[in-house]
Amino acid sequence: MTMTIRQAIDTMMAQIPGASREGSVDTVKCGDASQPLTGIVTAFTVTHRVMREAASLGANLIITHEPTYYNHHDRTDGLAGDPVYETKRRTLEELGLTVWRFHDYWHAHRPDGILTGVARKLGWEPYLDLGRPAMAVVPATTLRSLALELKHKLALPFVRIAGDPEMACRQIGMLLGAVGAERQIDYLRRDDVDAVVCGETAEWQTCEYVRDACAGGRPRGLVVLGHCGSEDEGMRYLADWLRPLLPAVPIAHISSGDPLTLLA
Ligand SMILES: [Zn+2]
Known part of the structure; x- marks a missing residue:
């Protein structure tokens, strides 16, 4: 039937x-x-x-x-x-x-389908800190290397960062999507967060908080992947998750792609 x-x-x-x-x-x-x-x-x-x-x-x-x-x-x-x-x-x-x-x-x-899909794509599942929501603890790296790793593994055309590219990063807030500046700044304020990875940012809020944090001797980093770039793998994972639930149904994922084009 x-x-x-x-x-x-x-x-x-x-x-x-x-x-x-x-x-x-x-x-x-x-x-x-x-x-x-x-x-x-x-x-x-x-x-x-x-x-x-x-x-x-x-x-x-x-x-x-x-x-x-x-x-x-x-x-x-x-x-x-x-x-x-x-x-x-x-x-x-x-x-x-x-x-x-x-x-x-x-x-x-549980676990969050989007974060799981992205973590699988990155090979970061072992790095997710289940005791702290949306946190990953990665091997010591720099903000620049972190951003380029994400760009490469998620096959993104570009990423943007705020903060010192050479700052040390290990504890990462994985605030994928567009969670809003308030929540991004809540993470960046913490002592146990070096950098936040987001989809969309608020340049006049989160980015300026990062700029002031760095200037004031409290280095923090922000990696902006683009909203689609930060969550698309979570929707690809949804297709994988659905196949055993609906074995008779053809299921495919289509990447929407970023609506913005970078002219550099
Ligand atoms: Zn989402």
Whole structure:
């Protein structure tokens, strides 16, 4: 018997014990979840290329980590008539795609699905400090080497750093994604953190805190990977995690890629 999209979503949700659906952004964004599932694509975010590639693979469910419509709750009331939004909405409809967001619950999985996927890709699973949330203790390195290792292993086109490139780094806050300046600075303030690795930063807040910390004799480093670059491997890992749960379903990951281009 063929499984519906809704049944596949429920199968995944059953793996996140205790997850409350109250207020979560992890909802169906478009499409019809009562349809039979033909295949799944996991992605960091729903780009036009992701939509077309998913359709050409015969998949009708995209599981996305980030919003489809440019705000946290995918509210569309302010977007009606916006040509960019309308084109995207129409394309999803024409391709028969259902989009379901898996953000809160994938982070709520124990261990965190995104951090696990990234740590596996980096070969850092043994370095994760399970006693301190989102911390890794790596062999002694410099901020420069750390950033270049991340760039290389995650196959990123570029990374940016704040702080002295030659500063010693060992205790790393793995604040992937866009957790906000407050939480980034909370980590950088601590005595047991040398550097923070983030997806997105706030240049006027976190980066200036790092600059002042270094100037004041309290060296701290920040590595900015880009939001997609910092979490995409977590969504690739989701595809690996799903295959044994849904063995009859074709499942693929498509990399969204960074929306920014560096001109250096
Ligand atoms: Zn995330």
